[in-house]
Amino acid sequence: MSSLNIPIYLDYSATTPVDERVAKAMAECLTLQGNFGNPASRSHPFGWKAEEAVENARRNVATLIGAVPKEIVWTSGATESDNLAIKGAALFNQKKGKHIITMKTEHKAVLDTCRQLERDGFEVTYMDPLENGLLDLDAFKKEIREDTTVVSIMHVNNEIGVIQDIAAIGAITREKGIIFHVDAAQSPGKVAINVDEMNVDLMSLCAHKVYGPKGIGALYVRRKPRIRIEAQIHGGGHERGMRSGTLPTHQIVGMGESFRIAHEEMEAENERMRSLRNRLWDGVKDMEEIYLNGDLEQRIPGNLNISFNFVEGESLIMSLKDIAVSSGSACTSASLEPSYVLRAIGRNDELAHSSIRFTMGRFSTEEEVDFTIVKVREAVEKLRALSPLWDMHKEGIDLDSVEWAHH
Amino acid sequence: MAYSDKVLDHYENPRNVGVMDKDAPNVGPGMVGAPACGDVMRLQIQVSEDGVIEDAKFKTYGCGSAIASSSLVTEMVKGKTLDEVAEIRNAHIAEELALPPVKIHCSVLAEDAIAAAIADIRAKRDAQASEKSAASA
Numbered sequence: 001m002s003s004l005n006i007p008i009y010l011d012y013s014a015t016t017p018v019d020e021r022v023a024k025a026m027a028e029c030l031t032l033q034g035n036f037g038n039p040a041s042r043s044h045p046f047g048w049k050a051e052e053a054v055e056n057a058r059r060n061v062a063t064l065i066g067a068v069p070k071e072i073v074w075t076s077g078a079t080e081s082d083n084l085a086i087k088g089a090a091l092f093n094q095k096k097g098k099h100i101i102t103m104k105t106e107h108k109a110v111l112d113t114c115r116q117l118e119r120d121g122f123e124v125t126y127m128d129p130l131e132n133g134l135l136d137l138d139a140f141k142k143e144i145r146e147d148t149t150v151v152s153i154m155h156v157n158n159e160i161g162v163i164q165d166i167a168a169i170g171a172i173t174r175e176k177g178i179i180f181h182v183d184a185a186q187s188p189g190k191v192a193i194n195v196d197e198m199n200v201d202l203m204s205l206c207a208h209k210v211y212g213p214k215g216i217g218a219l220y221v222r223r224k225p226r227i228r229i230e231a232q233i234h235g236g237g238h239e240r241g242m243r244s245g246t247l248p249t250h251q252i253v254g255m256g257e258s259f260r261i262a263h264e265e266m267e268a269e270n271e272r273m274r275s276l277r278n279r280l281w282d283g284v285k286d287m288e289e290i291y292l293n294g295d296l297e298q299r300i301p302g303n304l305n306i307s308f309n310f311v312e313g314e315s316l317i318m319s320l321k322d323i324a325v326s327s328g329s330a331c332t333s334a335s336l337e338p339s340y341v342l343r344a345i346g347r348n349d350e351l352a353h354s355s356i357r358f359t360m361g362r363f364s365t366e367e368e369v370d371f372t373i374v375k376v377r378e379a380v381e382k383l384r385a386l387s388p389l390w391d392m393h394k395e396g397i398d399l400d401s402v403e404w405a406h407h
Numbered sequence: 408m409a410y411s412d413k414v415l416d417h418y419e420n421p422r423n424v425g426v427m428d429k430d431a432p433n434v435g436p437g438m439v440g441a442p443a444c445g446d447v448m449r450l451q452i453q454v455s456e457d458g459v460i461e462d463a464k465f466k467t468y469g470c471g472s473a474i475a476s477s478s479l480v481t482e483m484v485k486g487k488t489l490d491e492v493a494e495i496r497n498a499h500i501a502e503e504l505a506l507p508p509v510k511i512h513c514s515v516l517a518e519d520a521i522a523a524a525i526a527d528i529r530a531k532r533d534a535q536a537s538e539k540s541a542a543s544a
Protein backbone atom coordinates (compact mmCIF):
# COMPACT_ATOMS: atom_id res chain seq x y z
CA MET A 1 0.00 0.00 0.00
CA SER A 2 2.69 2.49 -0.84
CA SER A 3 1.04 3.99 -3.88
CA LEU A 4 -1.13 6.93 -2.95
CA ASN A 5 -4.47 7.50 -4.56
CA ILE A 6 -4.62 11.20 -5.37
CA PRO A 7 -6.67 13.14 -4.36
CA ILE A 8 -6.64 11.85 -0.82
CA TYR A 9 -9.99 11.81 0.91
CA LEU A 10 -9.89 13.36 4.37
CA ASP A 11 -13.47 14.58 4.54
CA TYR A 12 -15.17 11.58 6.17
CA SER A 13 -17.43 13.83 8.24
CA ALA A 14 -18.99 15.17 5.06
CA THR A 15 -19.78 11.68 3.88
CA THR A 16 -18.11 8.28 3.61
CA PRO A 17 -17.72 5.87 0.74
CA VAL A 18 -20.01 2.88 0.99
CA ASP A 19 -18.29 -0.17 2.43
CA GLU A 20 -17.99 -2.99 -0.14
CA ARG A 21 -19.89 -5.32 2.18
CA VAL A 22 -22.70 -2.79 2.38
CA ALA A 23 -22.78 -2.23 -1.36
CA LYS A 24 -23.03 -5.98 -1.92
CA ALA A 25 -25.97 -6.33 0.47
CA MET A 26 -27.71 -3.40 -1.21
CA ALA A 27 -27.17 -4.74 -4.71
CA GLU A 28 -29.03 -7.87 -3.72
CA CYS A 29 -32.22 -5.87 -3.16
CA LEU A 30 -32.80 -4.34 -6.57
CA THR A 31 -33.39 -6.64 -9.52
CA LEU A 32 -35.86 -9.34 -10.41
CA GLN A 33 -33.44 -11.94 -9.10
CA GLY A 34 -33.00 -10.00 -5.91
CA ASN A 35 -35.09 -8.88 -2.96
CA PHE A 36 -36.98 -6.12 -4.78
CA GLY A 37 -40.43 -6.46 -3.24
CA ASN A 38 -42.43 -3.85 -1.41
CA PRO A 39 -42.02 -4.53 2.31
CA ALA A 40 -45.62 -3.43 2.79
CA SER A 41 -46.98 -6.12 0.44
CA ARG A 42 -48.70 -8.60 2.68
CA SER A 43 -50.08 -10.90 0.04
CA HIS A 44 -46.99 -12.63 -1.40
CA PRO A 45 -43.48 -13.81 -0.58
CA PHE A 46 -41.84 -10.88 -2.40
CA GLY A 47 -43.25 -8.56 0.23
CA TRP A 48 -42.56 -10.93 3.11
CA LYS A 49 -38.97 -11.35 2.12
CA ALA A 50 -38.44 -7.59 1.76
CA GLU A 51 -40.09 -7.04 5.11
CA GLU A 52 -37.76 -9.56 6.70
CA ALA A 53 -34.74 -7.70 5.33
CA VAL A 54 -36.12 -4.39 6.57
CA GLU A 55 -36.77 -5.78 10.04
CA ASN A 56 -33.33 -7.32 10.18
CA ALA A 57 -31.85 -3.92 9.38
CA ARG A 58 -34.07 -2.29 11.98
CA ARG A 59 -32.64 -4.68 14.55
CA ASN A 60 -29.09 -3.77 13.60
CA VAL A 61 -29.76 -0.06 13.92
CA ALA A 62 -31.60 -0.54 17.23
CA THR A 63 -28.78 -2.68 18.62
CA LEU A 64 -26.15 -0.05 17.97
CA ILE A 65 -28.00 2.53 20.07
CA GLY A 66 -29.35 0.18 22.74
CA ALA A 67 -32.97 0.49 21.61
CA VAL A 68 -35.63 -2.03 20.62
CA PRO A 69 -36.45 -2.37 16.90
CA LYS A 70 -39.97 -0.97 17.30
CA GLU A 71 -38.47 2.35 18.33
CA ILE A 72 -36.78 2.88 14.96
CA VAL A 73 -38.58 4.92 12.27
CA TRP A 74 -37.00 5.02 8.81
CA THR A 75 -36.50 8.44 7.22
CA SER A 76 -34.54 9.86 4.29
CA GLY A 77 -31.63 10.98 6.47
CA ALA A 78 -30.65 12.98 9.52
CA THR A 79 -32.11 16.20 8.14
CA GLU A 80 -35.54 14.66 7.90
CA SER A 81 -35.11 13.00 11.29
CA ASP A 82 -34.23 16.34 12.88
CA ASN A 83 -37.28 17.95 11.30
CA LEU A 84 -39.58 15.13 12.31
CA ALA A 85 -38.26 15.00 15.87
CA ILE A 86 -38.23 18.70 16.69
CA LYS A 87 -41.32 19.81 14.79
CA GLY A 88 -43.11 16.59 15.64
CA ALA A 89 -42.49 16.85 19.38
CA ALA A 90 -42.91 20.62 19.61
CA LEU A 91 -46.21 20.59 17.74
CA PHE A 92 -47.59 17.60 19.61
CA ASN A 93 -46.85 19.26 22.95
CA GLN A 94 -47.72 22.85 22.10
CA LYS A 95 -50.57 22.97 24.57
CA LYS A 96 -48.02 22.32 27.34
CA GLY A 97 -45.61 24.96 26.19
CA LYS A 98 -43.84 26.52 23.26
CA HIS A 99 -40.25 26.86 24.42
CA ILE A 100 -37.33 24.92 22.91
CA ILE A 101 -33.68 24.89 23.95
CA THR A 102 -30.84 24.08 21.56
CA MET A 103 -27.24 25.17 20.91
CA LYS A 104 -25.62 27.60 18.51
CA THR A 105 -23.26 24.89 17.27
CA GLU A 106 -25.99 22.55 16.03
CA HIS A 107 -26.21 21.45 12.42
CA LYS A 108 -28.36 23.62 10.15
CA ALA A 109 -30.91 20.84 10.01
CA VAL A 110 -31.65 21.59 13.67
CA LEU A 111 -31.11 25.36 13.62
CA ASP A 112 -33.24 25.98 10.56
CA THR A 113 -35.98 23.74 11.89
CA CYS A 114 -35.97 25.80 15.07
CA ARG A 115 -36.09 29.03 13.05
CA GLN A 116 -39.15 27.74 11.27
CA LEU A 117 -40.82 26.95 14.58
CA GLU A 118 -40.03 30.49 15.75
CA ARG A 119 -41.90 31.78 12.73
CA ASP A 120 -44.77 29.55 13.83
CA GLY A 121 -44.89 31.15 17.26
CA PHE A 122 -42.45 29.04 19.28
CA GLU A 123 -39.67 30.51 21.37
CA VAL A 124 -36.17 29.08 21.00
CA THR A 125 -33.13 29.57 23.24
CA TYR A 126 -29.83 29.03 21.41
CA MET A 127 -27.18 28.21 24.02
CA ASP A 128 -23.58 29.38 23.64
CA PRO A 129 -21.08 26.56 24.07
CA LEU A 130 -18.07 26.82 26.35
CA GLU A 131 -14.78 27.56 24.65
CA ASN A 132 -14.09 23.84 24.27
CA GLY A 133 -17.38 23.41 22.42
CA LEU A 134 -19.27 21.70 25.23
CA LEU A 135 -22.57 22.73 26.74
CA ASP A 136 -22.36 24.54 30.07
CA LEU A 137 -24.71 22.39 32.16
CA ASP A 138 -25.32 25.01 34.84
CA ALA A 139 -26.17 27.66 32.29
CA PHE A 140 -28.41 25.13 30.58
CA LYS A 141 -30.35 24.39 33.77
CA LYS A 142 -31.00 28.09 34.20
CA GLU A 143 -32.60 28.35 30.77
CA ILE A 144 -35.16 25.65 31.49
CA ARG A 145 -38.64 27.11 31.97
CA GLU A 146 -42.09 25.88 32.89
CA ASP A 147 -43.07 25.93 29.24
CA THR A 148 -39.92 24.21 27.88
CA THR A 149 -41.08 21.12 26.02
CA VAL A 150 -38.16 20.10 23.82
CA VAL A 151 -34.38 20.18 24.21
CA SER A 152 -32.26 19.38 21.15
CA ILE A 153 -28.52 18.89 21.60
CA MET A 154 -26.25 17.11 19.15
CA HIS A 155 -24.03 14.25 20.24
CA VAL A 156 -20.94 14.73 18.06
CA ASN A 157 -20.35 18.06 16.37
CA ASN A 158 -19.80 17.74 12.63
CA GLU A 159 -17.19 20.50 12.41
CA ILE A 160 -15.06 20.18 15.52
CA GLY A 161 -15.87 16.60 16.53
CA VAL A 162 -16.51 17.37 20.20
CA ILE A 163 -18.75 14.96 22.09
CA GLN A 164 -21.44 16.42 24.33
CA ASP A 165 -22.15 14.77 27.66
CA ILE A 166 -25.51 13.46 26.54
CA ALA A 167 -26.09 11.37 29.67
CA ALA A 168 -25.65 14.42 31.90
CA ILE A 169 -28.08 16.46 29.81
CA GLY A 170 -30.50 13.52 29.66
CA ALA A 171 -30.54 13.23 33.43
CA ILE A 172 -31.65 16.84 33.66
CA THR A 173 -34.33 16.69 30.97
CA ARG A 174 -35.73 13.42 32.33
CA GLU A 175 -36.02 14.89 35.80
CA LYS A 176 -37.87 17.90 34.41
CA GLY A 177 -40.06 15.85 32.12
CA ILE A 178 -38.77 17.56 28.97
CA ILE A 179 -38.42 15.69 25.68
CA PHE A 180 -34.76 15.25 24.76
CA HIS A 181 -33.78 15.03 21.10
CA VAL A 182 -30.22 14.19 20.07
CA ASP A 183 -28.80 14.62 16.57
CA ALA A 184 -26.39 11.69 16.46
CA ALA A 185 -25.66 11.76 12.72
CA GLN A 186 -21.91 11.81 13.38
CA SER A 187 -21.77 9.30 16.23
CA PRO A 188 -22.37 5.70 15.15
CA GLY A 189 -19.20 3.66 15.05
CA LYS A 190 -17.30 6.45 16.80
CA VAL A 191 -18.86 6.80 20.23
CA ALA A 192 -20.84 4.25 22.21
CA ILE A 193 -24.54 5.08 22.34
CA ASN A 194 -27.15 3.79 24.76
CA VAL A 195 -30.43 5.66 24.64
CA ASP A 196 -31.56 4.23 27.98
CA GLU A 197 -28.43 5.07 29.91
CA MET A 198 -28.40 8.51 28.29
CA ASN A 199 -32.12 9.16 28.80
CA VAL A 200 -32.57 10.16 25.19
CA ASP A 201 -36.17 10.34 23.87
CA LEU A 202 -35.56 11.03 20.18
CA MET A 203 -32.39 10.42 18.21
CA SER A 204 -31.54 11.29 14.60
CA LEU A 205 -29.32 8.90 12.66
CA CYS A 206 -28.12 8.55 9.10
CA ALA A 207 -26.20 5.96 7.11
CA HIS A 208 -23.92 8.01 4.91
CA LYS A 209 -21.47 8.99 7.63
CA VAL A 210 -21.07 5.32 8.62
CA TYR A 211 -20.08 3.77 5.27
CA GLY A 212 -23.71 3.32 4.29
CA PRO A 213 -25.66 4.98 1.46
CA LYS A 214 -26.90 8.55 1.27
CA GLY A 215 -30.60 9.23 1.41
CA ILE A 216 -31.49 6.95 4.30
CA GLY A 217 -31.71 7.63 8.00
CA ALA A 218 -33.73 6.84 11.05
CA LEU A 219 -35.38 8.47 14.01
CA TYR A 220 -35.36 6.68 17.32
CA VAL A 221 -38.65 7.34 19.13
CA ARG A 222 -38.79 6.16 22.74
CA ARG A 223 -41.64 3.84 23.72
CA LYS A 224 -41.17 3.71 27.49
CA PRO A 225 -42.16 6.29 28.57
CA ARG A 226 -43.88 6.80 25.27
CA ILE A 227 -42.92 9.85 23.26
CA ARG A 228 -45.55 11.07 20.82
CA ILE A 229 -44.80 13.18 17.80
CA GLU A 230 -46.85 14.70 15.01
CA ALA A 231 -46.09 13.19 11.61
CA GLN A 232 -44.64 15.59 9.04
CA ILE A 233 -45.14 13.41 5.98
CA HIS A 234 -48.59 11.96 5.52
CA GLY A 235 -49.71 9.10 3.33
CA GLY A 236 -50.07 5.36 3.59
CA GLY A 237 -49.40 5.24 7.30
CA HIS A 238 -46.08 3.44 7.14
CA GLU A 239 -43.81 3.37 10.19
CA ARG A 240 -46.77 3.42 12.56
CA GLY A 241 -48.07 6.57 10.99
CA MET A 242 -44.98 8.58 11.85
CA ARG A 243 -43.47 8.56 8.37
CA SER A 244 -45.38 7.49 5.31
CA GLY A 245 -43.81 6.33 2.09
CA THR A 246 -42.80 3.00 0.59
CA LEU A 247 -39.73 1.73 2.38
CA PRO A 248 -36.62 1.66 0.16
CA THR A 249 -35.44 -1.87 0.91
CA HIS A 250 -31.99 -1.51 -0.61
CA GLN A 251 -31.29 1.72 1.30
CA ILE A 252 -32.53 0.27 4.55
CA VAL A 253 -30.54 -2.92 4.10
CA GLY A 254 -27.49 -0.76 3.42
CA MET A 255 -28.04 1.23 6.59
CA GLY A 256 -28.58 -1.91 8.63
CA GLU A 257 -25.44 -3.55 7.32
CA SER A 258 -23.38 -0.41 7.84
CA PHE A 259 -24.59 -0.14 11.44
CA ARG A 260 -23.89 -3.83 12.08
CA ILE A 261 -20.31 -3.39 10.87
CA ALA A 262 -19.86 -0.11 12.75
CA HIS A 263 -21.03 -1.73 15.97
CA GLU A 264 -18.72 -4.71 15.58
CA GLU A 265 -15.65 -2.84 14.47
CA MET A 266 -15.92 0.34 16.51
CA GLU A 267 -13.29 -0.45 19.06
CA ALA A 268 -10.57 -1.50 16.64
CA GLU A 269 -11.43 1.28 14.23
CA ASN A 270 -11.33 3.95 16.91
CA GLU A 271 -7.92 2.82 18.02
CA ARG A 272 -6.64 3.11 14.46
CA MET A 273 -8.30 6.52 13.99
CA ARG A 274 -6.76 7.81 17.19
CA SER A 275 -3.30 6.77 16.06
CA LEU A 276 -3.78 8.40 12.62
CA ARG A 277 -5.19 11.56 14.18
CA ASN A 278 -2.29 11.80 16.62
CA ARG A 279 0.15 11.21 13.79
CA LEU A 280 -1.35 14.13 11.86
CA TRP A 281 -1.46 16.42 14.87
CA ASP A 282 2.11 15.52 15.88
CA GLY A 283 3.20 16.30 12.34
CA VAL A 284 1.90 19.87 12.37
CA LYS A 285 1.52 21.00 15.96
CA ASP A 286 4.95 22.62 16.16
CA MET A 287 3.98 25.12 13.43
CA GLU A 288 3.71 28.73 14.54
CA GLU A 289 0.32 30.28 15.19
CA ILE A 290 -1.88 27.26 14.74
CA TYR A 291 -4.87 26.55 16.93
CA LEU A 292 -6.77 23.35 17.54
CA ASN A 293 -10.49 24.03 17.55
CA GLY A 294 -12.56 22.15 20.11
CA ASP A 295 -11.63 19.96 23.03
CA LEU A 296 -8.90 17.40 22.24
CA GLU A 297 -10.09 14.84 24.79
CA GLN A 298 -13.88 15.08 24.49
CA ARG A 299 -13.68 14.48 20.77
CA ILE A 300 -14.12 11.70 18.25
CA PRO A 301 -10.77 10.23 17.22
CA GLY A 302 -10.97 10.89 13.47
CA ASN A 303 -11.40 14.67 13.60
CA LEU A 304 -8.85 17.47 13.62
CA ASN A 305 -10.01 21.03 13.11
CA ILE A 306 -7.14 23.47 12.96
CA SER A 307 -6.92 27.21 12.39
CA PHE A 308 -3.79 28.33 10.58
CA ASN A 309 -3.59 31.96 11.58
CA PHE A 310 -2.94 34.60 8.86
CA VAL A 311 -3.84 32.17 6.08
CA GLU A 312 -7.31 32.18 4.57
CA GLY A 313 -9.01 28.79 4.57
CA GLU A 314 -10.28 28.71 1.02
CA SER A 315 -6.89 29.55 -0.45
CA LEU A 316 -5.36 26.91 1.78
CA ILE A 317 -7.80 24.37 0.38
CA MET A 318 -6.85 25.50 -3.10
CA SER A 319 -3.20 24.86 -2.28
CA LEU A 320 -4.08 21.46 -0.90
CA LYS A 321 -5.57 20.38 -4.18
CA ASP A 322 -4.37 16.80 -3.74
CA ILE A 323 -6.20 16.51 -0.45
CA ALA A 324 -9.97 16.64 0.00
CA VAL A 325 -10.70 18.56 3.20
CA SER A 326 -13.21 21.23 4.15
CA SER A 327 -12.89 24.74 5.44
CA GLY A 328 -14.77 26.78 7.98
CA SER A 329 -14.40 29.71 5.66
CA ALA A 330 -17.07 30.13 3.05
CA CYS A 331 -15.82 32.89 0.81
CA THR A 332 -18.52 32.18 -1.71
CA SER A 333 -21.14 34.71 -0.78
CA ALA A 334 -21.10 38.47 -0.55
CA SER A 335 -21.25 38.16 3.21
CA LEU A 336 -18.10 36.04 3.49
CA GLU A 337 -19.40 34.40 6.61
CA PRO A 338 -16.94 32.24 8.47
CA SER A 339 -18.01 29.11 10.29
CA TYR A 340 -20.74 29.86 12.83
CA VAL A 341 -19.56 26.91 14.90
CA LEU A 342 -16.07 28.38 15.30
CA ARG A 343 -17.55 31.81 16.00
CA ALA A 344 -19.74 30.24 18.67
CA ILE A 345 -16.77 28.70 20.49
CA GLY A 346 -15.23 32.15 20.63
CA ARG A 347 -12.80 32.08 17.73
CA ASN A 348 -12.43 35.48 16.13
CA ASP A 349 -13.32 35.94 12.48
CA GLU A 350 -9.70 35.61 11.34
CA LEU A 351 -9.21 32.25 13.01
CA ALA A 352 -12.61 31.09 11.85
CA HIS A 353 -11.66 32.05 8.29
CA SER A 354 -8.38 30.18 8.65
CA SER A 355 -9.70 26.79 9.65
CA ILE A 356 -9.43 23.43 7.99
CA ARG A 357 -11.28 20.30 9.04
CA PHE A 358 -9.44 17.02 8.52
CA THR A 359 -11.58 13.94 9.10
CA MET A 360 -10.13 10.49 8.75
CA GLY A 361 -11.95 7.23 8.29
CA ARG A 362 -11.99 3.54 7.56
CA PHE A 363 -9.85 3.74 4.43
CA SER A 364 -7.33 6.34 5.58
CA THR A 365 -3.70 5.24 5.80
CA GLU A 366 -0.49 6.36 7.47
CA GLU A 367 0.97 7.16 4.04
CA GLU A 368 -1.93 9.51 3.37
CA VAL A 369 -1.44 11.24 6.68
CA ASP A 370 2.30 11.64 6.10
CA PHE A 371 1.68 13.08 2.64
CA THR A 372 -0.88 15.46 4.12
CA ILE A 373 1.57 16.72 6.74
CA VAL A 374 4.13 17.60 4.06
CA LYS A 375 1.54 19.31 1.85
CA VAL A 376 -0.01 21.30 4.68
CA ARG A 377 3.34 22.61 5.86
CA GLU A 378 4.31 23.62 2.31
CA ALA A 379 0.98 25.32 1.64
CA VAL A 380 0.89 27.28 4.86
CA GLU A 381 4.44 28.44 4.33
CA LYS A 382 3.66 29.53 0.78
CA LEU A 383 0.52 31.42 1.75
CA ARG A 384 2.13 33.10 4.73
CA ALA A 385 4.85 34.37 2.43
CA LEU A 386 1.99 35.97 0.47
CA SER A 387 0.12 37.26 3.49
CA PRO A 388 0.35 40.90 4.58
CA LEU A 389 -1.11 39.83 7.92
CA TRP A 390 1.77 37.46 8.51
CA ASP A 391 4.23 40.30 7.79
CA MET A 392 2.41 42.53 10.25
CA HIS A 393 2.39 39.79 12.85
CA LYS A 394 6.13 39.33 12.38
CA GLU A 395 6.65 43.08 12.78
CA GLY A 396 4.90 42.81 16.11
CA ILE A 397 1.76 44.68 15.03
CA ASP A 398 -1.36 43.68 16.93
CA LEU A 399 -3.94 43.16 14.21
CA ASP A 400 -6.76 44.03 16.58
CA SER A 401 -5.30 47.51 16.99
CA VAL A 402 -5.44 48.20 13.25
CA GLU A 403 -8.39 50.13 11.90
CA TRP A 404 -9.60 48.01 9.02
CA ALA A 405 -11.83 49.31 6.32
CA HIS A 406 -14.70 46.83 6.72
CA HIS A 407 -16.53 46.24 3.53
CA MET B 408 -16.05 25.20 -7.37
CA ALA B 409 -13.82 25.13 -10.39
CA TYR B 410 -11.35 27.95 -10.88
CA SER B 411 -10.49 29.39 -14.28
CA ASP B 412 -7.06 28.63 -15.74
CA LYS B 413 -6.11 32.29 -15.37
CA VAL B 414 -6.93 32.29 -11.66
CA LEU B 415 -5.01 29.06 -11.18
CA ASP B 416 -2.03 30.43 -13.07
CA HIS B 417 -1.84 33.60 -10.97
CA TYR B 418 -2.48 31.63 -7.84
CA GLU B 419 0.23 29.06 -8.49
CA ASN B 420 2.72 31.56 -9.86
CA PRO B 421 1.83 34.88 -8.31
CA ARG B 422 3.57 37.83 -9.99
CA ASN B 423 5.33 40.61 -8.14
CA VAL B 424 4.98 39.33 -4.62
CA GLY B 425 6.83 41.49 -2.15
CA VAL B 426 7.15 44.54 -0.04
CA MET B 427 8.52 48.01 -0.75
CA ASP B 428 9.63 50.61 1.73
CA LYS B 429 6.28 52.15 2.55
CA ASP B 430 7.92 55.33 3.84
CA ALA B 431 9.84 55.99 0.63
CA PRO B 432 8.63 59.21 -1.03
CA ASN B 433 7.98 57.48 -4.36
CA VAL B 434 6.04 54.47 -2.98
CA GLY B 435 2.31 54.40 -2.56
CA PRO B 436 1.00 51.61 -0.38
CA GLY B 437 -2.66 50.72 -0.63
CA MET B 438 -4.06 48.40 1.99
CA VAL B 439 -7.72 47.43 1.76
CA GLY B 440 -10.05 44.83 3.21
CA ALA B 441 -10.23 43.39 6.70
CA PRO B 442 -9.12 40.10 8.20
CA ALA B 443 -12.56 39.57 9.66
CA CYS B 444 -14.03 39.65 6.16
CA GLY B 445 -11.55 37.07 4.93
CA ASP B 446 -9.48 39.26 2.65
CA VAL B 447 -6.80 41.92 2.97
CA MET B 448 -4.87 43.24 -0.03
CA ARG B 449 -1.73 45.29 0.08
CA LEU B 450 -0.73 46.84 -3.21
CA GLN B 451 2.36 49.03 -3.43
CA ILE B 452 3.35 51.10 -6.43
CA GLN B 453 6.64 52.84 -7.10
CA VAL B 454 6.06 55.98 -9.13
CA SER B 455 8.53 58.04 -11.14
CA GLU B 456 8.73 61.86 -11.04
CA ASP B 457 6.52 62.12 -14.09
CA GLY B 458 3.83 59.88 -12.67
CA VAL B 459 4.63 56.55 -14.34
CA ILE B 460 4.39 53.38 -12.30
CA GLU B 461 7.81 51.76 -12.47
CA ASP B 462 7.16 48.84 -10.20
CA ALA B 463 4.35 47.21 -8.24
CA LYS B 464 4.28 44.64 -5.46
CA PHE B 465 1.51 42.92 -3.58
CA LYS B 466 0.72 40.65 -0.70
CA THR B 467 -2.77 39.32 -0.14
CA TYR B 468 -4.57 37.37 2.53
CA GLY B 469 -7.67 35.92 0.96
CA CYS B 470 -9.14 33.28 -1.27
CA GLY B 471 -7.51 32.18 -4.52
CA SER B 472 -9.49 34.71 -6.55
CA ALA B 473 -8.37 37.55 -4.28
CA ILE B 474 -4.75 36.50 -4.65
CA ALA B 475 -5.11 36.18 -8.42
CA SER B 476 -6.85 39.58 -8.68
CA SER B 477 -4.04 41.35 -6.87
CA SER B 478 -1.35 39.51 -8.79
CA LEU B 479 -3.02 40.50 -12.06
CA VAL B 480 -3.31 44.11 -10.94
CA THR B 481 0.44 44.39 -10.38
CA GLU B 482 0.91 43.37 -13.99
CA MET B 483 -1.76 45.73 -15.27
CA VAL B 484 -0.45 48.84 -13.57
CA LYS B 485 3.24 48.57 -14.42
CA GLY B 486 4.38 51.10 -17.04
CA LYS B 487 1.11 53.03 -16.87
CA THR B 488 0.60 56.55 -15.57
CA LEU B 489 -1.40 57.24 -12.42
CA ASP B 490 -4.19 58.72 -14.55
CA GLU B 491 -4.35 55.65 -16.76
CA VAL B 492 -4.37 53.32 -13.79
CA ALA B 493 -7.17 55.24 -12.15
CA GLU B 494 -9.31 54.13 -15.08
CA ILE B 495 -8.97 50.41 -14.26
CA ARG B 496 -12.32 49.02 -13.16
CA ASN B 497 -13.12 45.84 -11.34
CA ALA B 498 -14.98 44.60 -14.41
CA HIS B 499 -11.68 44.50 -16.34
CA ILE B 500 -10.14 42.36 -13.64
CA ALA B 501 -13.15 40.09 -13.28
CA GLU B 502 -13.35 39.59 -17.03
CA GLU B 503 -9.65 38.92 -17.45
CA LEU B 504 -9.74 36.26 -14.72
CA ALA B 505 -13.20 34.92 -15.65
CA LEU B 506 -14.33 35.30 -12.05
CA PRO B 507 -17.70 33.76 -11.20
CA PRO B 508 -20.35 36.09 -9.72
CA VAL B 509 -19.64 35.03 -6.12
CA LYS B 510 -16.04 36.17 -6.54
CA ILE B 511 -16.68 39.60 -8.04
CA HIS B 512 -15.99 41.18 -4.67
CA CYS B 513 -12.35 40.10 -5.04
CA SER B 514 -12.01 42.26 -8.14
CA VAL B 515 -13.78 45.12 -6.37
CA LEU B 516 -11.22 44.88 -3.61
CA ALA B 517 -8.43 45.01 -6.18
CA GLU B 518 -9.91 48.16 -7.69
CA ASP B 519 -10.09 49.63 -4.18
CA ALA B 520 -6.45 48.73 -3.63
CA ILE B 521 -5.41 50.64 -6.77
CA ALA B 522 -7.43 53.65 -5.67
CA ALA B 523 -5.89 53.52 -2.19
CA ALA B 524 -2.35 53.31 -3.58
CA ILE B 525 -2.95 56.23 -5.93
CA ALA B 526 -4.50 58.31 -3.15
CA ASP B 527 -1.54 57.57 -0.93
CA ILE B 528 1.13 58.53 -3.43
CA ARG B 529 -0.79 61.69 -4.37
CA ALA B 530 -1.10 62.67 -0.72
CA LYS B 531 2.65 62.12 -0.28
CA ARG B 532 3.38 64.23 -3.35
CA ASP B 533 1.13 67.06 -2.16
CA ALA B 534 2.78 67.00 1.24
CA GLN B 535 6.23 67.15 -0.39
CA ALA B 536 5.15 69.97 -2.69
CA SER B 537 3.79 72.05 0.15
CA GLU B 538 6.93 71.36 2.18
CA LYS B 539 9.03 72.56 -0.73
CA SER B 540 6.98 75.67 -1.30
CA ALA B 541 7.01 76.31 2.42
CA ALA B 542 10.82 75.97 2.40
CA SER B 543 11.28 78.29 -0.61
CA ALA B 544 8.89 80.88 0.74
Ligand SMILES: Cc1ncc(COP(=O)(O)O)c(C=O)c1O
Pocket residue numbers: 014076077078079080107109154156157158183184185186206207208215216217
Ligand atom coordinates in the same frame (compact mmCIF):
# COMPACT_ATOMS: atom_id res chain seq x y z
C1 LIG C 1 -24.69 16.60 12.79
C2 LIG C 1 -25.42 16.43 11.50
N1 LIG C 1 -26.75 16.51 11.47
C3 LIG C 1 -27.43 16.35 10.32
C4 LIG C 1 -26.80 16.10 9.13
C5 LIG C 1 -27.62 15.93 7.88
O1 LIG C 1 -27.68 14.60 7.55
P1 LIG C 1 -28.30 14.09 6.18
O2 LIG C 1 -27.29 14.45 5.15
O3 LIG C 1 -28.42 12.62 6.36
O4 LIG C 1 -29.60 14.74 5.99
C6 LIG C 1 -25.41 16.01 9.12
C7 LIG C 1 -24.64 15.75 7.88
O5 LIG C 1 -24.58 16.49 6.95
C8 LIG C 1 -24.70 16.18 10.33
O6 LIG C 1 -23.38 16.13 10.35
